[in-house]
Amino acid sequence: MDLKSNHTAPVLTDSPPISKSRLGVHSLPYSPPGPAFSPGLILTIPRKKTGILDDVRSCSWLDAMKSSSPPHRKITKGVNNEFATSDADVAYRSWMVKYPSALKSFEQITNFAKGKRIALFMDYDGTLSPIVDNPDCAFMTEAMRAAVKKVAKYFPTAIISGRSRDKVYEFVGLTELYYAGSHGMDIMGPVTQSISDDPINCFRSTDKQGKDVNLFQPAAEFLPMIDKVYRSLVESTKGIAGAKVENNKFCVSVHYRNVDEKSWDVVAQCVHDILKDYPRLRLTHGRKVLEVRPVINWDKGKAVTFLLESLGLNDCDDVLPIYVGDDRTDEDAFKVLREGNRGYGILVSSVPKESNAKYSLREPAEVMEFLKSLVSWKKSSAL
Numbered sequence: 001m002d003l004k005s006n007h008t009a010p011v012l013t014d015s016p017p018i019s020k021s022r023l024g025v026h027s028l029p030y031s032p033p034g035p036a037f038s039p040g041l042i043l044t045i046p047r048k049k050t051g052i053l054d055d056v057r058s059c060s061w062l063d064a065m066k067s068s069s070p071p072h073r074k075i076t077k078g079v080n081n082e083f084a085t086s087d088a089d090v091a092y093r094s095w096m097v098k099y100p101s102a103l104k105s106f107e108q109i110t111n112f113a114k115g116k117r118i119a120l121f122m123d124y125d126g127t128l129s130p131i132v133d134n135p136d137c138a139f140m141t142e143a144m145r146a147a148v149k150k151v152a153k154y155f156p157t158a159i160i161s162g163r164s165r166d167k168v169y170e171f172v173g174l175t176e177l178y179y180a181g182s183h184g185m186d187i188m189g190p191v192t193q194s195i196s197d198d199p200i201n202c203f204r205s206t207d208k209q210g211k212d213v214n215l216f217q218p219a220a221e222f223l224p225m226i227d228k229v230y231r232s233l234v235e236s237t238k239g240i241a242g243a244k245v246e247n248n249k250f251c252v253s254v255h256y257r258n259v260d261e262k263s264w265d266v267v268a269q270c271v272h273d274i275l276k277d278y279p280r281l282r283l284t285h286g287r288k289v290l291e292v293r294p295v296i297n298w299d300k301g302k303a304v305t306f307l308l309e310s311l312g313l314n315d316c317d318d319v320l321p322i323y324v325g326d327d328r329t330d331e332d333a334f335k336v337l338r339e340g341n342r343g344y345g346i347l348v349s350s351v352p353k354e355s356n357a358k359y360s361l362r363e364p365a366e367v368m369e370f371l372k373s374l375v376s377w378k379k380s381s382a383l
């Protein structure tokens, strides 16, 4: 990606493929290397309506909704505080051979980081905060906030979330960080000359403290469309108990976590019915959430590259980017780091799944330990 020479909105001009549903691929937990739109992330919307609910059933929307919402596994502890042996534990342990714990491999990570500048990127939901029933209540703990604040003192740190940038800032509340909302489609970064030559998508603004910042919004032209879709979805889902529609500025999230599973097909149908009129929008699945977003060649991986460039850290041999996340959309960032052999992805998961990450952490509490360890290491290596 050449950010310097091409700063126009990276909108794909090709229509999304409509003849063949790729929903079957959805059960793959990560996207294999491929074109900018990886099949695992794109869910093609069939445009032909064959009858009420037939669309969402025939093209496996429901299967996709179920498979992308695995329940959190409860960790059982034995009398000696050891993890009780069960099939799930055995499976998790053997998975960890491929994706070792970033805590247990901390020495290996820091050995590689010696003499390098670490840049830290993190997802929010499920990474810094627990996944909760009400997405408005996904608060991080004070201890986590303190750990993030400390780590940002020593390393450039950015949060890249699917939420709107304002929302994620509201949750985190730390001015020391950089924030990218809407899966990286709304980035607030430091003012630099090199990225300010795209007056439509990249412009100067001020943050909440009045400090000059650069805003980069590669999907700016989609704002009115997204807003319209948000209002339509609020209207069409208002009769479904537990459904919640969230406007994340450049994407709309339809949460079905609190919807009775018997009504998931109704949620899917509402989204399908609206989406069929917007060929320039696409659907992705998150944890008990359907997300509608622009068909543009932009993702969290590109947001990482963009932020590194904004920070003057791109193409530097002495920079080690680390990305911590739990989502399917974080795989794009893991892939960028893995393929460029530039840094590490750390997947937060309590269940085995294929990933482009190199290491793993079980849950947000382990993420906090990892952040604390980074700070201790940095402090001791500065002595």
Ligand SMILES: [Mg+2]
Binding pocket: 123, 124, 125, 126, 127, 325, 326, 327
């Ligand atoms: Mg997440």
